[in-house]
Each structure stands twice: as structure tokens, then as C-alpha cells.
Amino acid sequence: MSLLEWVLGGLLLLGALFVLLGSVALLKLPDFYTRLHGPTKATTLGLGSLVLASMLYFNLHQQTLSLQQLLIALFLFISAPVTAHMLIKVALHHRLKACDNTQGQEQLPKD
Amino acid sequence: MFSLILIAVMSVIVFALLLNGLSLLRGPNLADRLLALDTMYINSIALLLVYGVYVSTQLYFEAALLIAMLGFVSTVAVCKFMLRGDIIE
Amino acid sequence: MKQTLFATPLRSALLLLVWCALHNSFAPLILLTGVLLALLIPWLSRGFREPQPAVRRYGMLLRYLLMVLWDIIVANLQVIKVVLGPNSAMRPGFVLLPLDLTEPLPLTILAGTICLTPGTVSAELLPRNADKPQFLLLHVLDLQDEASLIAELKQRYENPLKEIFACSV
Numbered sequence: 001m002s003l004l005e006w007v008l009g010g011l012l013l014l015g016a017l018f019v020l021l022g023s024v025a026l027l028k029l030p031d032f033y034t035r036l037h038g039p040t041k042a043t044t045l046g047l048g049s050l051v052l053a054s055m056l057y058f059n060l061h062q063q064t065l066s067l068q069q070l071l072i073a074l075f076l077f078i079s080a081p082v083t084a085h086m087l088i089k090v091a092l093h094h095r096l097k098a099c100d101n102t103q104g105q106e107q108l109p110k111d
Numbered sequence: 112m113f114s115l116i117l118i119a120v121m122s123v124i125v126f127a128l129l130l131n132g133l134s135l136l137r138g139p140n141l142a143d144r145l146l147a148l149d150t151m152y153i154n155s156i157a158l159l160l161v162y163g164v165y166v167s168t169q170l171y172f173e174a175a176l177l178i179a180m181l182g183f184v185s186t187v188a189v190c191k192f193m194l195r196g197d198i199i200e
Numbered sequence: 201m202k203q204t205l206f207a208t209p210l211r212s213a214l215l216l217l218v219w220c221a222l223h224n225s226f227a228p229l230i231l232l233t234g235v236l237l238a239l240l241i242p243w244l245s246r247g248f249r250e251p252q253p254a255v256r257r258y259g260m261l262l263r264y265l266l267m268v269l270w271d272i273i274v275a276n277l278q279v280i281k282v283v284l285g286p287n288s289a290m291r292p293g294f295v296l297l298p299l300d301l302t303e304p305l306p307l308t309i310l311a312g313t314i315c316l317t318p319g320t321v322s323a324e325l326l327p328r329n330a331d332k333p334q335f336l337l338l339h340v341l342d343l344q345d346e347a348s349l350i351a352e353l354k355q356r357y358e359n360p361l362k363e364i365f366a367c368s369v
Binding site for chain 1: 112113116117119120123124126127128130131133134137140141142143145146147149150153154156157160161163164167169172173175176179180183186187190191193194
């Protein structure tokens with residue numbers, strides 16, 4: 001196994017770990033507002049590192065030009081905040097209950 | 112050795128997908144299920160990316176790109192529907 | 201607003217790059233169609249464009265993007281620490297961030313960065329009518345000290361954005 005393959009393996013394992021942690025956060029955290037943090041952050045970074053590994057693999061290991069993964073990463077990094085924003089707006093609109101030790105609940109919009 | 116790592120990575124992502132399915136079933140309400148679905152499509156993109164490396168073809172990346180676009184648009188459309196009761200006003 | 205073919209150089213360059221990336225090649229024919237599309241699409245969609253504050257300092261924009269990338273990595277480690285800890289030790293909270301920015305484009309970028317970085321998700325712009333001073337409602341995963349969080353967000357993200365877009369405030 002060459003050095004490049006070690007680096008690729010590390011990046012892939014790191015990415016898989018982040019993806020898994022995002023899903024674990026989704027299952028484990030107590031209310032919707034905290035659950036939202038898992039997928040928007042951990043999964044996005046996990047995918048970013050998988051994309052990096054895949055780009056390194058095709059461009060350096062296979063010696064072929066491959067840029068589509070860059071588009072995937074770009075698109076996900078732009079769309080993840082928008083999705084999170086829409087989802088939390090839905091939650092506020094439906095007045096989902098935040099877990100009891102949440103601070104600052106009096107600041108939520110009343111209408 | 113490298114293909115072994117790839118198989119391990121794919122199994123981890125499949126496990127993450129199973130966990131997402133579990134939270135999709137558990138709910139407890141529509142917004143949570145929507146969040147689980149959203150995570151699920153992102154994870155399926157991750158799976159396609161790793162599978163593309165495993166079989167050494169770039170064919171799957173276009174599919175992943177399409178999943179990314181359609182997943183984002185559909186999530187936002189459902190959000191909009193839940194906010195306003197209508198998608199195009 | 202200028203209505204020539206070269207009205208939006210940054211957008212045209214981005215379109216060309218996306219087109220070449222989509223085809224995985226920089227062959228002459230693809231470059232040619234790419235240039236054609238990169239000029240035609242902004243020109244055809246000029247009627248839909250709303251006037252936005254222009255980017256004044258590209259170097260600073262690049263530095264801002266790199267800083268955000270670094271912050272995403274750091275933020276993830278923090279989120280993972282919280283996720284792996286017990287649920288009872290977690291202190292989530294809602295925070296109102298007072299805003300100096302008023303234009304839609306810098307505000308969108310600010311909300312997006314806040315979503316991707318230190319354990320915060322931007323939720324809503326309050327109050328909804330734009331003539332009063334506005335606040336951004338945030339949800340924070342692990343809220344230690346509200347005042348220092350607000351100061352850090354303003355100093356780290358809002359001030360560079362103000363400089364990049366050369367806003368009047």
C-alpha cells in the first residue's frame with residue numbers, strides 16, 4: 001500500500017465516521033432543534049471528506065480528470081444551510097416543544 | 112487492503128442509513144421525519160461516492176449530483192408546503 | 201444596471217467552471233459552448249436580477265471562505281463532543297443576534313455561515329418588517345455565555361462581511 005492509499009483510507013474512514021455520527025446524533029438527541037445540528041454539520045463535513053478522497057483517487061491514483069465530485073460538494077455546502085433554515089422555520093411554525101433545559105425560550109416569536 | 116477499507120467504509124454508511132431509517136420510523140412528528148429523509152439522501156450520496164471509487168468508474172457521480180439537486184428541491188418544497196399549505200403561491 | 205454581455209464577470213466565470221466540471225474536461229468544444237453559455241445565461245436572465253451590493257474586496261472574500269472552512273472543521277469537533285456526551289449535560293438555547301447588516305445578499309451569506317459553524321443554526325429574522333432594527337434568532341447546541349457568543353459572531357463573521365460588501369453601516 002502506497003502513501004497515497006494510506007491518506008485515502010484515512011480520509012474515507014474519517015468521512016464515514018462523521019456520516020455515522022450525524023446519524024447517531026439524529027437518533028440520540030432529545031428534541032428536534034438539537035437533532036437538526038447533527039445532519040447539517042457532521043454529515044456535511046463527512047461528505048466533504050469523502051468527496052476529497054474520491055477526487056484524490058481519480059485525479060492522482062487513476063490519472064483521469066474528474067471534477068464532478070467538486071460540484072457535489074459545492075452544491076451540498078450551499079444547500080445544507082438553506083435546508084436547515086427551512087426545517088427550523090417549520091419547527092417554529094408548528095411550535096415543536098424544545099427540551100426542558102433549553103435557555104432563552106421566551107425569545108421565540110409569539111404569533 | 113484498500114478495497115477492504117472501502118468495503119468497511121461502505122458498511123459504516125449503510126449502518127448510518129439503517130439508523131436514519133429507524134429515526135424515520137420513530138418520528139415523532141412530520142418535521143423529524145423530514146429531517147431523517149434529508150439526512151438519508153445525503154448519506155445515499157456518500158454511499159454512491161464510495162461505490163464509485165470501489166468500482167473505479169465516474170458513472171455514478173452524475174447520479175449523485177442528481178440526487179443532491181432533487182433531494183434539496185424536494186425537501187424545500189415539503190418545508191414550504193408545511194409552512195404555507197401551498198408550494199407555489 | 202448595465203445590460204451588456206459582461207455585466208457579471210464573477211457569475212460568468214463560475215458558470216464556465218461549473219460547465220467544465222460537469223463535463224469533466226477542458227476540451228476546446230466544451231470550452232467554447234461553456235463560454236457561450238456563461239455569457240448568454242446572465243444576459244437572458246438580466247430581468248430577474250435584483251440589484252445587490254457588489255463584492256468590493258475579492259482578497260478578503262477568499263480569506264473569509266478559508267476561515268469558514270477551518271471553522272467548519274473546528275465546529276464539527278465541538279458538535280461531536282456534545283453528541284457523544286450525556287444528554288443531560290447539554291445546554292441548548294435560543295439567542296437573539298442583533299444585526300448591523302441590512303441588505304439581503306450579505307444577510308443570506310451570514311445566515312449560511314452561522315448554520316455551518318460553531319454549533320449554531322440560524323432560525324428566523326425578527327421582527328419581520330424591515331424598517332425596525334432586525335435580529336437573527338439562533339439555536340445554539342451548547343450555550344455557555346450568551347454575550348461572548350454574540351460578540352464573537354459579530355466580530356468573526358459580520359465585520360468581514362461588512363468590509364467585503366462595503367456596506368454603509
